[in-house]
Amino acid sequence: MTSLVLAILLSCIDGQTCNFQVDGQPVKVRLAEVAVPEMEAHCNREHHLARSARAFLTDALQRASRIELDIRGKDKDQTFAIVYADGKSVNERLIHYDFAVPSKGDHDPMVWCPKGLTP
Numbered sequence: 001m002t003s004l005v006l007a008i009l010l011s012c013i014d015g016q017t018c019n020f021q022v023d024g025q026p027v028k029v030r031l032a033e034v035a036v037p038e039m040e041a042h043c044n045r046e047h048h049l050a051r052s053a054r055a056f057l058t059d060a061l062q063r064a065s066r067i068e069l070d071i072r073g074k075d076k077d078q079t080f081a082i083v084y085a086d087g088k089s090v091n092e093r094l095i096h097y098d099f100a101v102p103s104k105g106d107h108d109p110m111v112w113c114p115k116g117l118t119p
Contacts, residue, residue: 004068004084009061014039015053015099017078018061022069031091032072032080035103035111043113053099060085060093 007020007027016036020027039054041047061067064085073080083090094100101111 004070007067007069007083009064009067012054012058012061015050015057015094018057018083020067020069028078029069029081029083030078031094031100032082033102034091034094034100036094036100037112041112045114046112049099049112053094056097056099057090057094060090 005022007022007029010019010021010026012018014036016031016034018029020029036053037046037050039047039050041050061083066084066086068084068087069079070082070084071079072082091100095102
């Protein structure tokens with residue numbers, strides 16, 4: 001069974017990356033296993049979705065009375081995690097509301113920018 005780590009939201013940078021306080025220390029967390037539209041968008045649709053995803057994520061975490069992280073990995077400056085707000089995965093909620101798609105790899109702008117749509 002995976003152990004969850006309690007966290008306090010400090011801020012959300014975009015729809016996939018937030019800063020938390022964990023055990024009194026700041027931790028930059030990127031949501032694991034999802035691809036979210038980038039703030040530096042490739043098209044107008046992606047830009048709109050990126051802003052909406054950030055607003056949704058921020059609201060969900062600010063409203064939560066309990067935030068927990070299921071840490072999946074780390075690199076030099078960030079931690080990858082499934083983030084839970086009051087027991088519900090915000091990663092899955094982003095997918096459910098079409099602000100993200102399941103992903104194990106890199107960002108694909110074509111998910112958000114159909115052909116013919118330009119910045």
